[in-house]
Amino acid sequence: MRITGIRIFHVLPRWTFVAIDTDAGITGYGEPVVEGQSRVVAAAVDHLAEYLIGQDPRRLEHHWQVMYRGGFYRGGAITVSAISGLEHALWDIKGKALGAPVHELLGGRVRDRVRMYGHGRGDTDEDFAKAALSAKQRGLTAMKMGIDGPARDLESLDYVDRQVRRLAAVRSAVGPEFDIAIDMHGRTAPATAKRIIAGFEPLHPMWVEEPCLPENVDAMREIAASTSIPIAAGERRFTKWEFRELIDRRAVSVVQPDLCHAGGILECRKIAAMAEAQYITVAPHNPLGPISLAACLQLDACIPNFAIQEHPSMDDGADLGVGLLTEPFEIVDGYVEIPKEPGLGIQPDEDRFVARAYAGDWRSPVFVHEDGSHGDW
Numbered sequence: 001m002r003i004t005g006i007r008i009f010h011v012l013p014r015w016t017f018v019a020i021d022t023d024a025g026i027t028g029y030g031e032p033v034v035e036g037q038s039r040v041v042a043a044a045v046d047h048l049a050e051y052l053i054g055q056d057p058r059r060l061e062h063h064w065q066v067m068y069r070g071g072f073y074r075g076g077a078i079t080v081s082a083i084s085g086l087e088h089a090l091w092d093i094k095g096k097a098l099g100a101p102v103h104e105l106l107g108g109r110v111r112d113r114v115r116m117y118g119h120g121r122g123d124t125d126e127d128f129a130k131a132a133l134s135a136k137q138r139g140l141t142a143m144k145m146g147i148d149g150p151a152r153d154l155e156s157l158d159y160v161d162r163q164v165r166r167l168a169a170v171r172s173a174v175g176p177e178f179d180i181a182i183d184m185h186g187r188t189a190p191a192t193a194k195r196i197i198a199g200f201e202p203l204h205p206m207w208v209e210e211p212c213l214p215e216n217v218d219a220m221r222e223i224a225a226s227t228s229i230p231i232a233a234g235e236r237r238f239t240k241w242e243f244r245e246l247i248d249r250r251a252v253s254v255v256q257p258d259l260c261h262a263g264g265i266l267e268c269r270k271i272a273a274m275a276e277a278q279y280i281t282v283a284p285h286n287p288l289g290p291i292s293l294a295a296c297l298q299l300d301a302c303i304p305n306f307a308i309q310e311h312p313s314m315d316d317g318a319d320l321g322v323g324l325l326t327e328p329f330e331i332v333d334g335y336v337e338i339p340k341e342p343g344l345g346i347q348p349d350e351d352r353f354v355a356r357a358y359a360g361d362w363r364s365p366v367f368v369h370e371d372g373s374h375g376d377w
């Protein structure tokens with residue numbers, strides 16, 4: 001079997017999909033994207049396609065090695081995300097060729113269904129409480145919400161109190177059984193993060209995510225050591241080498257590899273095994289599209305240290321994105337059934353990609369502080 005062509009689709013709201021065609025008539029799908037930099041990743045996919053076309057798609061570990069190491073310069077969001085999406089598609093082809101779901105080829109199912117969570121958004125505490133209640137009423141058992149941005153390095157008592165009051169409002173709306181994750185989005189300096197997290201302590205959030213920016217593991221460790229709340233991070237780290245430090249130095253209790261950024265399904269399987277050895281749980285990051293979710297479900301199905309899966313299709317009133325698939329994911333009581341079909345277990349409808357095509361120019365929001373300086377989103 002040989003790869004004959006590689007095609008890219010930019011699809012609303014901000015997704016990028018890749019299709020790899022073969023001379024066996026099998027097409028595999030993947031999701032190579034960095035949010036806000038879709039066209040840059042598409043250029044990286046085109047660059048890697050020059051190598052992949054003509055190759056046997058089934059040698060996916062070998063192709064990963066060549067794509068990652070062959071350019072001499074290693075890592076980085078753009079290259080590794082391009083590799084990730086192509087890797088999904090290579091798995092999809094391999095599974096379809098063998099008539100097996102990807103998780104069957106990675107050791108088989110260790111669970112029957114996957115616990116899901118979405119996001120709460122709004123302007124007021126009441127908005128967030130309503131979103132959480134809606135999630136609970138729809139059968140979900142968890143929700144994630146953010147803190148206000150931008151945040152200054154040293155924040156006021158008022159800012160700190162507002163974040164704590166919001167969590168308190170949501171907690172009192174949904175009670176103790178429902179899990180609430182807080183994403184601090186790397187908006188705060190460690191000093192301010194520690195003060196906010198101290199306020200969160202009695203409200204028992206499921207985790208606090210990216211309490212500071214992700215490059216400095218010592219800063220993350222310092223925050224983790226200051227609290228009993230599990231610290232989560234990983235969406236902005238790429239490959240096992242970047243996760244090694246986070247995991248081996250026990251800077252987090254929860255790792256959140258993004259299957260579209262960290263290197264793909266097999267790379268995240270390796271990261272999960274590294275985490276397992278440190279008793280760290282895995283909650284794959286995924287604010288992206290349905291092919292990304294399909295890749296996540298294959299991993300979630302077969303790793304023992306899985307916690308919960310993020311996806312915006314769980315959000316209140318969400319555009320499910322499943323309109324792009326011939327057979328939508330089945331969501332029952334806050335869980336998604338593990339797809340049983342070969343490969344990624346989905347049938348993307350390319351006509352629907354075309355109907356929702358856009359220029360790939362979605363950009364991440366930019367925050368500006370009162371003094372005109374840049375604030376992290």
Ligand SMILES: [Mg+2]
Nearest residue numbers: 183185209235
């Ligand atoms: Mg996050």
